[in-house]
Amino acid sequence: QVQLQESGPGLVKPSETLSLTCTVSGGSINTYYWSWSWIRQPPGKGLEWIGYIFYSGTTTYSPPLKSRVTMSVDTSKNQFSLNLSSVTAADTAVYYCARLLMTSSSFAFDIWGLGTMVTVSS
Amino acid sequence: QSALTQPRSVSGSPGQSVTISCTGTSSDVGAYNYVSWYQQHPGKAPKLIIYDVNKRPSGVPDRFSGSRSANTASLTISGLQAEDEADYYCCSYAGTYTFEVFGTGTKVTAL
Numbered sequence: 001q002v003q004l005q006e007s008g009p010g011l012v013k014p015s016e017t018l019s020l021t022c023t024v025s026g027g028s029i030n031t032y033y034w035s036w037s038w039i040r041q042p043p044g045k046g047l048e049w050i051g052y053i054f055y056s057g058t059t060t061y062s063p064p065l066k067s068r069v070t071m072s073v074d075t076s077k078n079q080f081s082l083n084l085s086s087v088t089a090a091d092t093a094v095y096y097c098a099r100l101l102m103t104s105s106s107f108a109f110d111i112w113g114l115g116t117m118v119t120v121s122s
Numbered sequence: 123q124s125a126l127t128q129p130r131s132v133s134g135s136p137g138q139s140v141t142i143s144c145t146g147t148s149s150d151v152g153a154y155n156y157v158s159w160y161q162q163h164p165g166k167a168p169k170l171i172i173y174d175v176n177k178r179p180s181g182v183p184d185r186f187s188g189s190r191s192a193n194t195a196s197l198t199i200s201g202l203q204a205e206d207e208a209d210y211y212c213c214s215y216a217g218t219y220t221f222e223v224f225g226t227g228t229k230v231t232a233l
Binding site: 046047048049060063096101105106107108109110111112113114115 | 225
C-alpha cells in the first residue's frame with residue numbers, strides 16, 4: 001500500500017526558502033497515471049493546491065504561487081520536493097504531499113501524507 | 123482563482139440525511155467530470171471519499187454519494203453517523219491555467 005511522508009524544517013524565517021521532501025513508500029514514483037502534488041492548509045482555514053510534478057520532472061504550479069514555487073523529483077530515492085521562496089507569515093500552514101490520479105476519465109488526490117506544520121517566524 | 127463556495131456548516135440528527143453543496147462556475151464544476159470530495163477529521167489529513175462527481179473509492183461506505191447539477195456539485199450523507207462529524211471539502215479541475223480549485227469547506231455536525 002502506497003504511503004507518503006513529509007519531512008523538513010518546522011520553522012522558517014521570513015524572506016527565506018521553505019524546503020520540504022515527500023518520501024513515497026510501498027510503490028514506485030515512476031508511474032504514468034499518477035503525479036505528485038503539494039497542498040497546504042493555513043491554521044483554521046481551507047485547502048490550497050500548490051502544484052504537481054510528474055516522475056519525468058514536468059511541473060504545473062498554482063498561478064498565485066508560481067513565481068515562488070519550485071518542485072523537483074528524485075526517482076532514485078522515490079522522493080519529490082517543494083521549495084517555496086521569499087516566505088512570509090502568510091505561508092504558515094500544514095503542508096501535505098498527495099498522489100494525484102490523472103487519467104482521461106479520473107482526476108483526484110487519492111493518497112495523502114500526514115502533513116507537516118511549517119511556521120514562518122523570526 | 124476563486125475558491126468553490128460551500129456552506130460553512132450543516133447538521134443533522136444521527137440517521138438523517140445531510141447534503142453539502144459546492145458551487146462553482148462553468149469553467150470548473152460545470153465544465154469537467156472531475157469533482158472530488160474529501161473528509162477531514164480534526165488534526166488529520168484529508169481523505170478522498172468521492173471522485174469524478176459520483177464514484178466511491180474502495181472502502182468508503184455507500185452512505186456517501188455525489189452528484190452534480192449545472193455548476194453545483196453536492197455530497198449527500200445518507201444515515202448520518204457520529205463518526206461522520208468532520209470537515210468536508212470539494213475540489214474541481216478548472217482547466218490548464220487554474221488547474222485545481224478547492225471549496226471553502228463545510229463542518230458537519232451530528233446533533
